[in-house]
Amino acid sequence: xxxxxxxxxxxxxxxxxxxKDLTQKMIDNGNDPLEIxxxxxxxxxxxxxxxxxAGDMYVPEVMMSAKAMSTGIELLxxxxxxxxxxxxxxxxxxTVKGDLHDIGKKLVVMMMESAGFEIxxxxxxIDPAAFVKAVKEHSPQVIxxxxxxxxxxxxxxxxxxxxxxxxLRDSVKVVIGGAPISQSFADEIxxxxxxxxxxxxxxxxxxxxx
Amino acid sequence: xxxxSSHGNGLFFRTLTEKQAEEIHLASCQVLEDTGxxxxxxxxxxxxxxxGAHVEKGNRVYFPSFLVKQALQSAxxxxxxxxxxxxxxLHLEGANVYFGTGxxxxxxxDPFTLERRSWRQEDVTNAIRLCDKLPxxxxxxxxxxxxxxxxxxxxxxxxxxxxxxxEKPQVVIAEDGDTLLDIIEMAACAVGGKERLRQKPLFMxxxxxxxxxxxxxESVEKLLIAAENRVPANFACGGVAGAxxxxxxxxxxxxxxxxxLSGLIIHQLKAPGAPFIYGYGNSPLDMxxxxxxxxxxxxxxxxxxxxxxxxxxxxxxxxxAGCSNSKVCDEQAIAESTMFTMMGALQGCNIMHDVFYxxxxxxxxxxxLVISNEVIGRTRRLLKGINTDKESLGVESxxxxxxxxxxxxxxxxAKHFRDNWFPDLxxxxxxxxxxxxxxxxxxxxxxxxxxxxxxxxxPKPVTQDVRAQIAEILRKAKxxxxxxx
Numbered sequence: 001x002x003x004x005x006x007x008x009x010x011x012x013x014x015x016x017x018x019x020k021d022l023t024q025k026m027i028d029n030g031n032d033p034l035e036i037x038x039x040x041x042x043x044x045x046x047x048x049x050x051x052x053x054a055g056d057m058y059v060p061e062v063m064m065s066a067k068a069m070s071t072g073i074e075l076l077x078x079x080x081x082x083x084x085x086x087x088x089x090x091x092x093x094x095t096v097k098g099d100l101h102d103i104g105k106k107l108v109v110m111m112m113e114s115a116g117f118e119i120x121x122x123x124x125x126i127d128p129a130a131f132v133k134a135v136k137e138h139s140p141q142v143i144x145x146x147x148x149x150x151x152x153x154x155x156x157x158x159x160x161x162x163x164x165x166x167x168l169r170d171s172v173k174v175v176i177g178g179a180p181i182s183q184s185f186a187d188e189i190x191x192x193x194x195x196x197x198x199x200x201x202x203x204x205x206x207x208x209x210x
Numbered sequence: 211x212x213x214x215s216s217h218g219n220g221l222f223f224r225t226l227t228e229k230q231a232e233e234i235h236l237a238s239c240q241v242l243e244d245t246g247x248x249x250x251x252x253x254x255x256x257x258x259x260x261x262g263a264h265v266e267k268g269n270r271v272y273f274p275s276f277l278v279k280q281a282l283q284s285a286x287x288x289x290x291x292x293x294x295x296x297x298x299x300l301h302l303e304g305a306n307v308y309f310g311t312g313x314x315x316x317x318x319x320d321p322f323t324l325e326r327r328s329w330r331q332e333d334v335t336n337a338i339r340l341c342d343k344l345p346x347x348x349x350x351x352x353x354x355x356x357x358x359x360x361x362x363x364x365x366x367x368x369x370x371x372x373x374x375x376x377e378k379p380q381v382v383i384a385e386d387g388d389t390l391l392d393i394i395e396m397a398a399c400a401v402g403g404k405e406r407l408r409q410k411p412l413f414m415x416x417x418x419x420x421x422x423x424x425x426x427x428e429s430v431e432k433l434l435i436a437a438e439n440r441v442p443a444n445f446a447c448g449g450v451a452g453a454x455x456x457x458x459x460x461x462x463x464x465x466x467x468x469x470x471l472s473g474l475i476i477h478q479l480k481a482p483g484a485p486f487i488y489g490y491g492n493s494p495l496d497m498x499x500x501x502x503x504x505x506x507x508x509x510x511x512x513x514x515x516x517x518x519x520x521x522x523x524x525x526x527x528x529x530x531a532g533c534s535n536s537k538v539c540d541e542q543a544i545a546e547s548t549m550f551t552m553m554g555a556l557q558g559c560n561i562m563h564d565v566f567y568x569x570x571x572x573x574x575x576x577x578x579l580v581i582s583n584e585v586i587g588r589t590r591r592l593l594k595g596i597n598t599d600k601e602s603l604g605v606e607s608x609x610x611x612x613x614x615x616x617x618x619x620x621x622x623x624a625k626h627f628r629d630n631w632f633p634d635l636x637x638x639x640x641x642x643x644x645x646x647x648x649x650x651x652x653x654x655x656x657x658x659x660x661x662x663x664x665x666x667x668x669p670k671p672v673t674q675d676v677r678a679q680i681a682e683i684l685r686k687a688k689x690x691x692x693x694x695x
Contacts, residue, residue: 014624060624067619106616196642 003031004039007072011044012051014064016071023072033079037086041069045116052199059111059198066114087118089209092134093144094122096159099152104178107198108144115202128155128162135168141209144201145191147178157189173208177201213518215305215558219595223556225514231522234460234515238468239275246272247423247472251430257479273472281475284482287524289442291349291379292410294400294672299379300348302442302487302526305558307593309531309551309586310349311341312564313368313383313416315574318354319539321657326537326573329354334371337576340660342376342669344579346586349379351416351563353574362691363684369393370680373400373412374672380413381563387431390415392687394439399679400672404439414442414487414561419469421447421454425476433473437481444487444528445473450502451494451512459508463515466490474525487561488520489528493570504533504570505550517557529554532565532582539577539653543568547578548585555589580656584635591631602626635659 001009003026010019019041026036048065051057057065077085093109095102102124109119120138122130131143147153156176163169175193176186186194193208195201213231214224226234246264249255249271259265261280264272288303300308318329318337334354341347352368359367365384372380373396384390397412398404415436417429429445436443447466449455455462470490477486492512493502503509513529520527531554536543547565554562564571565586566579596602607622617623635655637644644650650658672680 058627060618060627063619064621064624103616107618110616110619196640200642 003029004035004043007036007040008044008047011041011065011068011072012047014061014068016064016068019068020071020075023075027075027079033076034084034086037073037076037080041072042086042116045069045114049115059107062114063110066110070113086116088116089142089205090118090120090138090140091142091144091205092120092122092131092138092140093146094126094131094134095124095146095148096152096155097125097127098155099147099149100124101148101178102146104148104198105144105146108146108177108195108201111198111202112205115206117202117205128159131159132162132166132168135163135172136166140172142173142175142205144205145174145176147176147181150180153178153180153185156191160190175201175204175208213521215517215521215556217305217556217558217593217595219597221593221595223558224518225511225557226518226522228522230515231518234463234467234519235522237464238471239278241423241464241468242273242278242472243275244272245423246270247419247425247469249425249430249476250427251425251434253434254425254430254476257476261475261479271472273475277475278471281471281478282523282525284478285474285486285525286483287526289414289485289487289526290411291414291442292401292412293379294373294377294412296401296406296410298410300561302560306560307555307558307590308348308561309565309582310347310378310381310561310563311337311351311353311579312533312567312571312574313351313353313381314355314364315353315567315572316355317569317573319568319573319575319577321576321660328357329574330358331356331367331371334368335375336664337574337579338372338375339667339669340576340579340663342378343663343667344583346583346590347378347565347579349381349561349563350376351381352383353566360688360691363688365389366392366396366684366687369396370684373397374677374680375669377670379411381561382413382415384415384432386428387435388687388690390432390435390441392683394435394441395683396680399676399683408440411440411442411485414444414485416446417443417473418446418448419473421449421469422465423469425472430476433477434480437477437484440481440484442485442487443477444489445470445477446528447490447492449490449492451492451508452497453495453502455492457494459512459515462492462494462512463519466492466516467519486525487528488523488525489516489559489561491530501535501570503535504530504564504567505535505546510550510553513554513559514557517559520560521558527558527560529557529559529562530564531555531559531562532578532585533567533571534578535568535570537569537573539568539575539581539656543575543578544581544585544652547582551582551585552589552592555586555593576660577653577656580659581635581652584633587634588631 145156173192176191183194193204195204291300293299317326337353341350398407417432447469451462455465517527531551532547534543534546565582568575
């Protein structure tokens with residue numbers, strides 16, 4: 001078995017200590033850092049994605065695989081120019097103003113990170129101005145707005161309006177989610193997408209970025 | 211050993227106190243001694259007379275209490291049923307619980323055409339194949355009364371279907387002694403000889419008194435053949451409270467217990483130490499409709515009492531689960547059957563039958579069978595109780611995750627979440643994904659599963675040789691019953 005195949009296996013099995021050690025060994029042996037990512041770490045993660053979809057792996061196992069991948073990435077990052085780092089996309093995410101709930105949003109973050117997205121998590125109780133600032137600062141392809149309360153979900157509309165006022169609306173896709181949210185609400189406030197759960201949020205972002 | 215069932219970890223369930231069990235026991239002994247039973251079998255009456263029973267008018271037998279004690283002394287407190295491969299499959303002891311179907315329903319609720327019609331051989335074959343596949347169905351009974359064979363051959367033909375379409379153990383009904391002897395022959399073929407069958411029984415026989423307090427000739431005949439051949443047997447009163455047994459739960463227990471013990475006494479006199487499964491049922495009479503109904507709260511409590519008496523006597527226990535009075539597999543069917551299944555499991559009833567019974571046992575539903583398979587899965591998880599070892603307490607995990615963290619990404623979750631129960635049929639999707647999957651209800655998913663199993667699954671066949679031997683036994687039996695006619 002080649003080191004690349006072994007590394008992919010370690011990622012699939014969620015063996016993060018093993019993945020870390022092997023990545024280091026491969027760096028020491030002079031392997032190309034980008035190849036280690038693409039043919040080892042990402043190759044493993046792609047298998048995980050397929051198995052997860054087929055129902056053969058469950059979320060906690062995906063999390064362990066993602067952890068294995070990121071331990072390897074951490075070692076490789078300093079060796080690769082920022083612009084060359086492979087990423088599925090950049091997403092800014094936050095729970096909207098007045099709402100402190102974040103378990104669901106955290107699940108989305110974990111799932112998306114494990115799918116290779118770069119996530120900037122602003123946290124909870126984020127007002128429209130803060131989202132605008134983050135979009136200016138990070139230039140994400142997507143921003144994700146989360147709310148659990150029917151009273152706070154209206155702040156999603158305010159955030160979209162704020163983006164429009166700043167002339168940023170066309171440069172970023174807006175996706176929303178949370179217990180009281182529905183597709184019809186997304187349509188009503190002019191969001192680009194709605195996802196009902198963490199797994200479909202990942203799919204949604206992949207789709208609208210492509 | 212006292213009454214009650216200890217399941218996993220701290221989980222414990224009991225219906226009677228030890229004192230209550232003793233009260234019922236003493237009352238049953240009084241019935242046996244003072245009222246006695248009518249026994250329509252000469253050999254059995256003679257066995258009892260010689261053992262010290264008092265006999266009047268040729269067949270009215272009064273049982274002195276020492277006979278009860280003697281029988282309980284020689285009866286084994288554990289019985290094992292083996293599968294067709296000869297592996298120990300059902301350990302009928304302690305609080306172990308096993309589930310299986312019932313026998314001889316008149317009507318088949320066809321899961322594809324949805325009609326209610328007579329069973330044909332292919333239907334029973336399919337039903338048994340399905341049972342072979344379902345992981346929580348531990349044994350089979352004949353399920354459907356065959357409408358397309360000679361009526362005198364029904365139980366033999368059913369057995370031939372069962373033994374050739376599942377490796378799982380069986381509980382058997384036989385019309386009479388001759389039928390039982392043929393079934394023993396067929397089972398012996400399948401496991402490699404009579405001696406092997408005797409040592410590792412593949413089936414148990416269900417026999418019953420006719421309440422109140424009568425033993426029909428055929429029932430006793432089968433009981434004696436079973437004892438002689440070491441075929442595990444029960445002697446299970448199917449009481450109808452308010453008609454054939456008293457309407458109070460305690461009264462029903464007293465009489466049913468007396469009947470079961472009388473069967474045990476005859477059985478042990480014939481062959482001391484032969485395997486006996488203690489237990490009986492009760493379907494109380496509904497005083498509005500005059501129906502004997504399954505799984506009423508009283509019937510469920512009654513079973514709890516019977517199982518605690520089994521514990522009191524240190525005998526394996528027999529009972530019911532997963533059955534219903536409903537005419538179709540609807541909400542009532544699931545409510546009644548699920549309650550019985552879960553309670554029976556908590557009671558620690560060793561071998562529970564009638565999973566898939568509808569309409570007081572007149573009709574059988576494969577949808578109910580498949581849904582019950584899932585309910586039993588849930589129940590088995592419940593019986594494991596709460597593990598409180600250091601690893602399960604998870605203090606280190608709580609420390610790692612800390613305030614505001616999330617356990618989803620922690621090693622402890624990845625290591626242990628698969629210990630939890632996972633559904634096979636129950637839908638845990640959100641609304642969007644459920645509708646994307648066709649918005650199917652539980653019963654529709656159950657039908658899909660039945661279809662999928664019947665289209666793709668083949669149970670392990672018996673050898674060509676065994677097949678031929680079974681066919682030959684059936685052929686001879688047909689000749690025999692033909693001669694009698």
